[in-house]
Amino acid sequence: MEAILQCDRVTRFFGALAAVNELSFRVDRGQLYGIAGPNGAGKTTLFNLLSGHVAITSGDIRFNGEAIQTLPPHRICHRGIARTFQIPLVFGSGTVEENVLVGAYFGRRVNLPGMRFDRDTHNRVDRALELTGLVEKRRGSAHSASVFDKKRLMIASALATEPELLMLDEPFGGLNHGEIDELVVLIQQLHGTGLTILLIEHVMRALMTLSERVLIMHHGEKLTEGTPDEIRRNSDVIQVYLGRQAGAA
Numbered sequence: 001m002e003a004i005l006q007c008d009r010v011t012r013f014f015g016a017l018a019a020v021n022e023l024s025f026r027v028d029r030g031q032l033y034g035i036a037g038p039n040g041a042g043k044t045t046l047f048n049l050l051s052g053h054v055a056i057t058s059g060d061i062r063f064n065g066e067a068i069q070t071l072p073p074h075r076i077c078h079r080g081i082a083r084t085f086q087i088p089l090v091f092g093s094g095t096v097e098e099n100v101l102v103g104a105y106f107g108r109r110v111n112l113p114g115m116r117f118d119r120d121t122h123n124r125v126d127r128a129l130e131l132t133g134l135v136e137k138r139r140g141s142a143h144s145a146s147v148f149d150k151k152r153l154m155i156a157s158a159l160a161t162e163p164e165l166l167m168l169d170e171p172f173g174g175l176n177h178g179e180i181d182e183l184v185v186l187i188q189q190l191h192g193t194g195l196t197i198l199l200i201e202h203v204m205r206a207l208m209t210l211s212e213r214v215l216i217m218h219h220g221e222k223l224t225e226g227t228p229d230e231i232r233r234n235s236d237v238i239q240v241y242l243g244r245q246a247g248a249a
Helices: 043-050 073-079 096-106 119-131 147-159 177-192 204-210 228-233 235-248
Strands: 003-014 017-028 032-036 058-063 081-083 165-169 196-200 213-218 221-226
Touching: 003 043, 003 196, 017 043, 017 196, 017 221, 032 043, 032 204, 043 081, 043 165, 043 196, 073 081, 081 147, 096 119, 096 147, 119 147, 119 177, 147 165, 147 177, 177 196, 177 204, 196 204, 204 228, 213 228, 221 228, 221 235, 228 235
Parallel strands: 032 196, 032 213, 081 165, 165 196
Antiparallel strands: 003 017, 003 058, 213 221
């Protein structure tokens, strides 16, 4: 398989603390790759390194074979990487549609002069809203949207950039069981289009259902990596992360 993302000994220090420590892994094109680990394991810091929001201390990050670790976030987005965040981030003064329009316009590889929104931009907004089930809510206020709708809105805004790699940071956090099931189906549908997805998640039921391969982080390092079945049976994972939940994962 062809690697779309490859990390080699990626490290980030905050003072004397190694939040991510010599982490190496690869994500193949078209794969749904899951990342889990206890709080403080370095998962979100890793996403911040991959998206350019935080600079790496050392190591190498390659996307489609090209080094991206020195690029700013907007350049990484233009290369084809889009992400969501743990806490829903939306432009509360705008509508659902306007939020997605921002992603469609500013996430594109080549921006038009001024603030003209051409037909291609609007087509990408329409497609993102349709994929995430938000068409009927497009005129609604982003600020007053439910947590579930804000989660879907972040995904729609990311999809509007037409990414090759979609990074989802704990998309199931704060959702009830029914919403989790609905979002699992949505992510499966997105993956079914051929989109590569990198997923951080604490809800192990969802992570194990979705992922083809799973990386477990602990203290900023790789504890283990494998298929969901291999992860379920790994005694180190059970001890440091899953604990009594292992049988229910």
